[in-house]
Amino acid sequence: VNCNANGSQVSILISKVNGRPDHKVYFYDVEMDTVTHFDFFTGRPSSGVLQSEESEKQKFQETECSGRRPVSHFWDQSEPRLFVCETVPVSSESSSNGYLEMVDVSVVTLFCTQEHGLLLQDYFPKPSGLQALLALDVPYYYFSCKPGESDPCSSSPSDESQPTRGAPANLPHMVSRRALRDFVGLENCEKATRDAMLNFSFYLTIGDMDEAFKSIKLIKSKAVWENMARMCVKTRRLDVAQVCLGNMGNARASKAVKGAEAEPEPEAQVAMLAIQLGMLEDAEKLYKSCQRYDLLNTFYQASGQWQQALETAETHDRIHLRTSYYSYARYLESMGDKTLALAYYEKSDTHRVEVPRMLQDDSSSLEIYVNKMKDKNIYKWWAQYLESQSNMEEALQHYELAQDFLSLVRVHCYMGDIHQASEIANNTGDRAA
Structure with a gap:
């Protein structure tokens, strides 16, 4: 049993006749002489304001808070409307501190008023490294720390004062505090x-x-x-x-x-x-x-989480799979990892254009890649590059490998070998040639 700051509300946790803890936390209004409750098994209060346009939000909150039971509860030290409790899954039978360290503990904050009943204000999983909720005093929650573990929160009561002379250094924090959601960055406000x-x-x-x-x-x-x-x-x-x-x-x-x-x-x-x-x-x-896995994929890419982006594309967003491979290849190229970029250009099926472009300043590596791939389109690109460098003999070889008879005839004519050009046109039957 706990009482709020002005004595107008009393919160109660009870056990059933069979000894099992109840899923509900009960609130007794001293002035109105009424009892209300919040059922953590369903995620709903016994009464409260529910507007039709907020039904989607209500469903989401019920999903997040349902299937649980309260294990401890506190009121804010100065704000009579603000209530907080710890909850665990209903399958958790024990409520000992040692057991609570191993289960999924959530911290749930409610507004409790006469006019509007019980209103869910916030909920979050208890941070790792913290043992149990101790108190609520806006703008902070106060938790006890697990023995032997460092304080997981950046702000702690011990930060406010310097250690006294002669005190041992690096004393472990016994109590840690965490700012309420609405006061992150405003802890020192008036x-x-x-x-x-x-x-x-x-x-x-x-x-x-x-x-x-x-x-x-x-x-x-x-x-x-x-x-x-x-x-x-x-x-x-x-x-x-x-x-x-x-x-x-x-x-x-x-x-x-x-x-x-x-x-x-x-x-x-x-x-x-x-x-x-x-x-x-x-x-x-x-x-x-x-x-919305398409937007999730884009989000992962924009935040540099490329492995998650590729996994999402491969499992849920296959329509954008090749695009994701291509974007990752461009990222790898910008980071200087051309070997891995080459592999993802191939996965995205853009290697015929992108790999020659990427390797154009490294002619030896590009030549090795061209001969390795044995792709007609790449042979043609390489032949055009050799032709631009006035290396006509090798250009002719690669035009022949690419079976680009029009280019063969054109180059032979340029070199004055009209007979060879005519022979190629007649033998291949290529109309363009």
Whole structure:
């Protein structure tokens, strides 16, 4: 049993008669004398605001949070609406700390109010290296660290003070802190900004955009607007994101997001926003969730993840397989790896043009490649190159290997050997010759 900051709400975890833990966390409203609950097995609250236009977001959240049960819960130290708990899969029977280190633990944050019920605010997997959630005090979650492991979070309470004289150096951190999603980069903001961000997040969650923008209309900081744009990736509100990008002065990102609205899938549109904000992991998940493997392939290529791009093309996006091979070959060529680039030009079936172009400054390697491939088109290209270098004898040999009788006749005529040219034309029956 835990109580919120002003004593108006009490949260309760219970066990069933058979000793198994319940999937729900219960909330008792002291003033209204009512009980509500959030069921982590279904991912739904007993009551709350659900707007029809947000049904897709609701389904996504239910999928992410369902099939779990709560194991610990805390209220924010100063914000009475903010509640957080740790959840594990329902198949996990034990709740001991040692066992929780080995299972999939998620941290779920809720808004709890009389007017709007229970609202899912955020959810994320517990970072590795952390043992258990200890407390919530905006703008930080506080976790205990696993013994013997380094602090996985960049920010820790011990960073705020220097070690005292004579204290042993490199003491392991026992407690680590992680910024809430809405406060990444704003950890040191003043109370007014912190309250405005919380109100913006709350009104954004319930879909009240008028109140959301009223709460932050006086904020001028670009860092705050960028943080709110990041929130829009989680809440999938592109309309709000456009306002945030405008206040950031990021015209390029705004144009890219506007262009992505032509995509039929909402996830693909939000993924472009995530890319513009540098949230690459979120973009990857969004593309996978809507099965837009063509866009995922393009995303991998643009971010330099070529192996993932090729795997995606080979398994899910075969219509762009040759294009992906070609793009990778161009990348390898730009990096100076001509040997591997040659192999991928061949896979993309563009080697007849691209390999001679790539090797034109290395005539010996190009000649070896031409004789190795025994391809008529490549023989013809090499013959034309030799002709341009006035090496007519070898040019004639390669025109003959390419069976380009018109070029044979043309070169013989140029060299004054009309008899040989006439003989080739008569023997081959080539009309062009």
